[in-house]
Amino acid sequence: MTWSSALAPLRNRNFAWYFASRFVNTLGNMMASIALAFAVLDITDSPTALGQVLAAHTIPMVALLLYGGVIADRFPRTLVLQFSNVASALSQGAIAVLVLAGHAEIWMLVLLSIVHGAVSGVGFPAMASALPQLVPRSDLQPANALISLTRNGMMVIGPTLGALLVVTVGSGWALAVDALTWALAALLLVPVTIPPKESAGEPADTLRELREGWSFFWATPWLWIVVVGFGVLNLIHAGAWSTLGPAIADDTIGRQGWGFVLSAEAAGFLVTTVVLLRVRLERPLLLGMLGVLLMAPPMLILGVSPHLVGLVIAAFAAGAGTEVFGMGWNLAMQENIEDRMLSRAYSYDALGSFVAIPIGQIAFGPLAAAFGYRPVLITSAVAYVVVVALVLCSRSVRTLPRAPVSEPAPAAQ
Structure with a gap:
């Protein structure tokens, strides 16, 4: 490219x-x-x-x-x-x-x-x-x-x-x-x-459309498997990284050090985006889930030995991997789901992915107080790897290819 x-x-x-x-x-x-x-x-x-x-x-x-x-x-x-x-x-x-x-x-x-x-x-x-x-x-x-x-x-x-x-x-x-x-x-x-939507010939019925969206969601294995997986992954990330991370940093690498770590993660996002402007991403979900796996090492380092240099390097890699997943997920959705169903698919995706985030934010503080930061973070890193591995057990996730180009380009108008 x-x-x-x-x-x-x-x-x-x-x-x-x-x-x-x-x-x-x-x-x-x-x-x-x-x-x-x-x-x-x-x-x-x-x-x-x-x-x-x-x-x-x-x-x-x-x-x-x-x-x-x-x-x-x-x-x-x-x-x-x-x-x-x-x-x-x-x-x-x-x-x-x-x-x-x-x-x-x-x-x-x-x-x-x-x-x-x-x-x-x-x-x-x-x-x-x-x-x-x-x-x-x-x-x-x-x-x-x-x-x-x-x-x-x-x-x-x-x-x-x-x-x-x-x-x-x-x-x-x-x-x-x-x-x-x-x-x-x-x-x-x-x-x-943009071109007007084609009428389905049926009167609008919100409940029917929600049921239709759910039926499509549940009938598409790679879609619901990844969303369920990310419901758990986001819970872990919100609790272990976003909630416990600043608290541990306060006592170890300092607030400025935590800022460097978050900036390194953002830099990983940014650099990978530039790369993906030139490199075509094949097997979007396989590569995306492997990229997400890179979020486990910074959580492990945070729990075992929170040194600044190691965290910065691991956070940069995690940001890069997360961006690969973001690109792969959008391509999988946009290329493999018909337009009339796409918004509902994204809505079920967002609901399943976001709904458990507040649980992680609320639960991990008491868990760390009860069991200690180190055991909670090590367990979180291991659980993160296990969830990614379970998602990749699905053949529909591992083998989903890029869709062929078949339709004409939308008019620039």
Whole structure:
């Protein structure tokens, strides 16, 4: 794959506008996470209150993912995204106004976070499934890589920009900037035109469409096996790495050292994305699951001997492997699932993958207190390897190939 072919999706008018929208949206999201955290802490100085505000966003988002999949398979996906972006701009803008005016209270932020989480749940399946309607199948890998490049780049600089805004002008103005990015993301989608959906000839019935989505999900072995596996893997990752990691770092490599580790992980994402712009990924799920396996070593090092250099190297490799999986998973979904079912498939994927994350966040602290950090982390690393191995026992996962290019390219219009 040449650099010309790697950048080919950007010559497609529809994808170029969609890419610009995702770029702006991702930048705002990366800044907003740190801005909202400090806005809450400015009001109460209570980590518990911050957890309540974050949970108020997560719970309705997860609860509405399935409904979002139905909506995105029923209506034009760009329209669904525009609605989600505008509603997010209004909810974030309301939080910013309350914070800037000095009238913000936790219950207000909780209510507005519920609204923001709900519209995010509706919009996520549309965002995940829009790409195959914008580029020809032959351009799916470079298009996904360009989107990943944006996301991973923003993972590196977005929180820094957010922190800079918080320090210089305050968390309220940082949230206001985030609200503007949501509005701009919606505006950038206006020029995107995609073919209208073909009518199935049946009246809309949400429950029937949900059942149809579930039947497809359960009848596709590689799909549900990977999702079930990731339900457990994400639980382990959220508990062992994201929750226990900072606590161990505080007593060993230090907070700045933990920052270096997370930056190395983000660098692994970024470097691998650039590689995948040029290298075609065959056997997407086999290579993806083998890549995910690289998350076990940093957890093991964290539990056995948390030295900075070893953790940085292992985190970089884990980030690279995780990015290989992300690319492989998107290609598997986009190339092997028909368009009319794709949003619902993504919604069941997200629900199964995300639903156990809060369990890991809540459970691993008490587990470490009861049994010690070292045994919990070593057990977590071993369990991670076992789950990946069980997923790879499925022949449908190991042998799923890249789909052949057969359909004509979508018009650039």
